[in-house]
């Protein structure tokens with residue numbers, strides 16, 4: 340089952356190693372301390388540094404070593420709730436602005452990649468969403484056809500009879516293709532955002548966990564693995580990795596593991612037949628799966644929720660491989676070259692959250708869709724800290740819900756997942 344070159348590590352960093360930060364002592368004081376050096380922190384750091392604020396990014400692990408270098412690299416419209424749900428919660432005007440920002444986030448990344456030549460292997464490959472049941476096909480088509488006016492994505496309905504033109508499987512009952520969706524190389528995106536932040540003057544320290552955060556006369560005092568530090572402003576950009584140093588935020592985030600495998604190198608012609616035109620693919624199951632070819636077109640990267648409880652990535656190989664073979668039976672004996680996982684930051688209202696709480700800035704909770712939105716809201720929170728125009732967002736001031744007795748450990752997840760799997764099996 341395992342290829343000779345198998346490693347339980349992230350495929351993306353094999354050809355794009357994560358940037359290294361200087362192994363230097365901390366400055367005594369900075370203007371802005373950013374906790375977490377993923378897309379959010381990196382995008383924010385560039386803006387605060389450009390505005391002349393001494394900015395220090397701190398990460399407990401390597402730069403980008405959270406979700407940002409280990410995701411599926413799929414770029415799509417990034418709001419989970421429907422417009423109607425948002426309108427019921429926040430009113431029609433806010434809902435429309437929120438929806439608009441979902442599109443802007445994708446456009447902003449497109450423009451960075453195309454116009455500013457951000458080296459992230461941007462490809463406009465589109466995304467096919469396969470219907471798990473005939474009923475799901477009907478719902479997918481209805482959803483595409485009834486998109487709100489002025490806020491609609493281009494789409495193409497692919498009936499089952501034409502499905503193999505898009506993805507060579509009998510598993511789905513047709514689906515909908517969204518041609519405007521894109522793919523990036525996640526670790527190259529980290530490298531490119533890091534290079535921009537450093538070029539703007541931001542400093543970084545990796546392997547420097549922040550384990551304490553307290554108010555002080557001039558702002559905040561941070562206790563870190565490299566000693567103490569004062570900062571006028573602090574940004575929490577720790578998403579699904581938010582720990583005990585920030586309990587108010589931890590109580591509002593659900594860290595949920597997502598697991599990916601990369602197959603061994605296959606014949607490029609086989610990969611191009613199975614997933615036509617290098618597209619992203621997902622389906623309508625509640626326990627989500629997502630897959631795409633590797634940028635060199637030789638492997639399939641296949642991700643999803645492989646276990647009821649969190650575990651290490653290598654243990655998920657048999658399950659993920661079986662899920663892949665369920666879609667492409669000819670891959671039943673494929674060997675696996677890499678397996679890895681990361682903690683996605685979900686929230687109770689399946690919305691990202693952005694703002695200031697007790698003087699602490701935050702941008703968090705992208706619910707598995709942070710490639711465009713963490714980059715987008717990261718930049719905005721950086722502008723906000725710097726007091727520069729362009730930081731306004733419809734997320735500002737929205738309530739950030741928690742649940743009674745929840746402290747940051749989603750102990751109920753195995754039961755929820757079992758329920759979702761049962762519904763998937765029953766096709767409801």
Ligand SMILES: Cc1cc2nc3c(=O)[nH]c(=O)nc-3n(C[C@H](O)[C@H](O)[C@H](O)COP(=O)(O)OP(=O)(O)OC[C@H]3O[C@@H](n4cnc5c(N)ncnc54)[C@H](O)[C@@H]3O)c2cc1C
Nearest residue numbers: 375377378379399405406407410411413549681708709710
């Ligand atoms: C397997 C997987 C697949 C995914 N696929 C996609 C996809 O295809 N498309 C998409 O849009 N999104 C996807 N996502 C989600 C996306 O990767 C995230 O939403 C995005 O990377 C979040 O970026 P971030 O900077 O907010 O957080 P992260 O990149 O997770 O960074 C948070 C950082 O905070 C650091 N940190 C935490 N606590 C501390 C502390 N106390 N001190 C210092 N540092 C700390 C962590 O070490 C980490 O590096 C996926 C996620 C996973 C795990």
